Amino acid sequence: MKVTQLLASAAMALGLAASAAMAQDDPVKVGFIYVGPIGDFGWSHEHNIGRLAVEEHFGDAVETTYVESVPEGADAERVLTQMALSGHDLIFTTSFGYMDPTINVAQRFPNVKFEHATGYKTAENVAVYNARFYEGRAVIGHIAGKMTETNKIGYIGSYPIPEVIQGINAAYIHAKKANPDVQFSVVWAYSWFDPAKEADAANALIEQGVDVIMQHTDSTAPMTIAEDRGIVAFGQASDMANFGPNAQLTAIVDNWAPYYIERVQAVIDGTWESHSVWHGIAEGMVEITPISDRVPEDVRAEAEALSASIAAGEYHPFTGPLNRQDGTEWLAEGEVADDETLLGMNFYVEGLQGEIPQ
C-alpha cells in the first residue's frame, strides 16, 4: 500500500514537472491524421509533404505528429480523442470521412482547433478547407478527350461523394467538348486505398476497350497497370511519373503546404478563426504538372490555356448550358454553378451512363 502511494505521488510529481516544463517553451503542437499510409504516393503522401513543410518553416516553434492509415468512422474518433488529450493545439483531419468524428471530438475539446479537409461541416473550433480538384479534372478531361482512340475513357472512383462526382462531371464535360463521341465507364472501388483492387479495376476497364484511365483513388496501382498495358493515365493527388513514365500524361497535384503554414501561423499569432475555404488552381492548391510530350503540341497548348483561364477566373468548369443526366436543366446558357450545389453534388450531367450509388 505504502509503495503504491509512493509511486503514485512520484508519478504525479513527475507529471507536474513535465507539464510545467511544457508551459515554459510551449511549442505549438500540430497533429495530422491520414486515411492511407504516407507512402501511398498519392493523397496522404501530399498531406504529409505539407506537414513536413510546416516543420521546416517553423523549426522548434512547432511540434508535429501524425497517425496514418486511420479508417474513416469510429476509429478516427478514437485517434482524434487521443490527439486532443495529448495536448495538440491544432489537428488536421485529412479525409472526407473524418467529418463527423471531427465535429464530435471538437465539441468535447473546445480549446483544440480542428481543420477538416474536403467536408462541409464547420463549428466554432472546426474550420474546413478544400481544393477545387474539379478544375484540374476539367483540364485532364480535355486532354483525355483528345487522346482517346477508342473513345472510351475509364474512371476509377473511390466513394460516390460530391468531391468525386464533381471530378467525374468536370472531366466528362470537357472530354465531351474535345471529342463528342467520348464515353465514360465509371468503376467504384469503395476504398480510398487498395492497390490490388485498383489494379483489377484498371484491368477490367482495359478489357472493355478503355484506352485512357483516370482515377480518384489514392494508390499508384492504376498508373502501373496503364504503363504495363501500354495505355495512358493521369496521376492523382501526386506526381506519379515514376510509376508510369510513358503512361502519365500529366498529374493533378494537391499542394497543401502553403495553407498548412498559414493556419499554423494563425494559431501561433492567436488569430485563428473557423472558416471554410475552397482553393483552386489560382491559389496554387491544385497544380497541374508539365504535360507529357506524348500529347500533341496543340492539345497541350489548349490544356494550358484552359488551365490559365480557370486560374484567371475567366472560365468556370461548370458553365451552362448544362443538363442533369435525366435531361432536366441544371444551368442555363452562361450560368455558372454555385459552390453550394457543387459541394452537395449528387447527380451526373447529361450524357454520362450508369447510376450513382446512393
Added chain:
Amino acid sequence: MDIFGSINLWVLLASLMVAATPILLAAIGELVVEKAGVLNLGVEGMMITGAICGFAVAVESGSPALGFLGAAVGGAVLSLIFGVLTQVLLANQVATGLALTLFGLGFSALIGQGYIGVRPPAMPRLDIPVLAELPGLGRVLFRHDVIVYLSIALVAGVWAMLRYSRIGLILRAVGENHDAAHALGYKVVRIRILAIMFGGACAGLGGAYLSLIRVPQWTEGMTAGAGWIALAIVVFASWRPWRALLGAYLFGGIAVLQLNLQAAGVRIPVEYLSMSPYLITILVLVIMSSGRSRAALNAPASLGKSFHAQG
C-alpha cells in the same frame, strides 16, 4: 464467349485465378498452422513482409524467382518470431498474432523506403506450347505464371499430406490434442514451429505475388486486408484444403466479376456488387459446412491453446 453483354468469360476466369492466388497461398499456409493447433492472426503482417522482401530481392537480383524465394524466407523468418514467442515463451497467440501484423506493416514500410517507384523485373508467363493456343480454355488453364500453378499444387500437396501421410497424421494429432501427442513422444513445440514457418512462407509468397505480379509495384500497406480475408476463408472452409481453394476462387472471382460488371455498365446497384464477394463466399462455405454434426466442422480441438510440457 461473352456473358452479360461484353465480358469475356475466359478472360474473366483467367483474371480471377490471378486475383485469388495471393489469398489462396496465405490461406493454405494458415490452414496448416491451424491444423497444428496454432492460431496465427499475423497473416497480414507476414504477407506484407513477404511482399517487400520478395520485391527487394527481385529488384536487387533481377530475378523474380529469387524474389519469391526471398519472400518465402522473409515470411518464414517473421513467423519464427511468432513461433518463439507463443511456443517457447508461451505468449498469448491472439495478442502475439495481432502484434505481428502491426510489426509487419511497420517493418515492411521501413525496408520499403528505397523501393518506392521502382519497377520489378517481369515474371515470365508459362505459356505451355500448343495447349496455350487452345481457344478459351487455353487462356484460362495454360497461360499463367508458375506461381498460379504452384498455389494449386500446394493445395493438392497439403490435402494429400494431411489425409494420407504420417506427417499429416502427426500434425493433426498435435492440433487435436497436444497432451496426447506429447505423451506419444512427439515434439509438439518443434512440430508447431515448423508448421508456423510453413504458414509464414506461404503468406510471404502470397504477398510477393501482389507486389511482383498482380500490382507490380511496392506501396506501403498494399495488402490492404488480404491477410484477414485469408484467415476468414480458412474458418469458413472448415479447415479443408479444397474448400479453401473454392473459397479463395469464389472471393477473388466475384471481386473481379463485380469490377468487370461495373466497367461493362451492367445495371446492378454497385452497393450489392461491392458486398457480393464477402456475402457469397461466406454463404456458400457456410451452406457447405451445415447439415452435418459439429464434429464435421473440423476445428482442431487444441486450436489457440498454449502447450506446456508437464512432467
